[in-house]
Amino acid sequence: KAVSVAQFGSEQNSLLGLNSMSTPGLGDEKSVNTLIQAAKSREVIGRVVTELNLMRLAGFSGGHPNNSKEARENAISTVSSMVRISLRKDTRLIDFNVTGADPEQVASLSNQAVLSLVAELESQKSKTMQGAVQALVAEGQRLQDKLTKSEIAMHDYKRSNQAISLDERKDLVLTKLKELGSELNHQSKERLTLETQLKACKEEQLPRDELLSLPTIASHPKVSGILTQLSNQKSALALLAERYKPKHPKYESVQAVISNQEQQLTTILADAVHMLESSCENARELERRLQEQLKKQESEALDLEQLAVQYNVLKREMESDQAVYESVLTRIKQVDVSKGMETPPIWVHQLAMVPGEPVSPNAKKVVGSSTAGGFMLGLAIIGLIVMQDRSIRSVEDARQKLRVPVLGMIANL
Structure with missing residues (x-):
């Protein structure tokens, strides 16, 4: 064994x-x-x-x-x-x-x-x-082919829709859209202000000082030019007043110029309603152009958004394929590294040694078993002999086997 x-x-x-x-x-x-x-x-x-x-x-x-x-x-x-x-x-x-x-x-x-x-x-x-x-x-090869198809599809989409710099175009359009919105709000406020001023001029005759206090009137090129000239002439008249009397020719000459400019200003202010109406019309036209530009930018933004939806779908699909492909490559490397390390x-x-003695028959076991078996067999034979023995050996045996009373017993016969 x-x-x-x-x-x-x-x-x-x-x-x-x-x-x-x-x-x-x-x-x-x-x-x-x-x-x-x-x-x-x-x-x-x-x-x-x-x-x-x-x-x-x-x-x-x-x-x-x-x-x-x-x-x-x-x-x-x-x-x-x-x-x-x-x-x-x-x-x-x-x-x-x-x-x-x-x-x-x-x-x-x-x-x-x-x-x-x-x-x-x-x-x-x-x-x-x-x-x-x-x-x-095999899975890596399949994913590589799928990734290649995704990259080609994304490249074709960019080229066919001129979406090479889609993100940059989208940023520019959104920036322009914000600028136009802000400019349109400002222009709308300015138009409302002009309309309010025009309404005030039409309903009541405003004095000269109140007309000049209106920003639209004061900033009108003709009015601002006359006001500048008047300011200069008045400054010159103040200097002449320090040196000459009112009847001096130079003093009178400057006064004449100032009077002429005052009349020009009065004439210009007399047409204030027309000036305001012209400014309101210009403001409305500018607001309309801004609205058209805003709608155009909004349309372009929607078109870019539509392009971005499909572009993002292709981009996410490509990135997903790339991530799965890289994970498979990593797994392949891990398997290659772990081949000889598990x-x-x-x-x-x-290992077993060549046995020096047989396990069967076992001499000691056989001798011991035989001795024990012989002893048990001898006991069984003795018991059988005792059970088969019918001889009478005592008075009690005679009484039990013969079933008659015992009259006496002879010790030695």
Whole structure:
């Protein structure tokens, strides 16, 4: 009998479903049973048969030709009957017990059973990892193609709608829209002011000083020009008054100019209603043009907004494809890095040694069992003899067996 030992890890393994164990216990019973059944599987036993080339041995091939299907099936069946796999209580150790007539053969079978289980699990793990990598690569290629299509669609949309600098155009239009809105509000207020002043002029004759207090009248080019000239002439007259008397020719000349300018101002102010009406008309025209410009800017802003909706849809789709594609690339790199770093699900704890003595027959056990059996058999025979003995050995025996009164007893006859 030869025993080799395998140990399974406490880390979670996706292939066998072993759960993480924080204590030295066994973990999930189903997971352990799955591991034991994997050790008994045809794949593992088949590896043992192949590695040890057992099909060439008559005791395993069953007389079938070497390397035939029948010889392999018979060898697998024979090895399965020789190997007994069990879990050590309260440990993570699995014993591979093999019994047979050849000591070296049972040791080889036991060791190869452990090695084959480890190799089979590593092979399955490698296939699973390879399949995962291939799936990730295929998904990455699909996402790359999708990302390329998204980029092309976005580029075509920009070119067909002249949306190369859509954000900049949108900012400019919004800025212009705000400026026009502010200017239109200001112009509307100015028009209302002019209309109020015009209404006041039409309803009552305002004196000269009140007319000049109106900003529209005072800022009129003709009025402002006359007022400037009057101010200059009055300043000059004040200087002349310090040097000359009112009858002096220079003094009179300046007075004449001032009088003439006063008459011109009076004439201009007499037409104040016409001036206000002209200013109101100009204000209305300017307001109308501003409204047209504002509507045009609003229409352009709506068009840009419509372009931006589809543009943002394409942009979000492209960014989403880019993010998913990068995440898949990152996952592929992580899988490549972790290939050689993961802890194996099971490894060899101890290989079997060639047994030095047979486990059957056990001489000590046979002698002990025979002695105990002989003793018990002797006791049984003695008991049987005693039970079969019908001789009368005492007065009581005579009374019980003969069922007559005892008259007397002779000591020696």
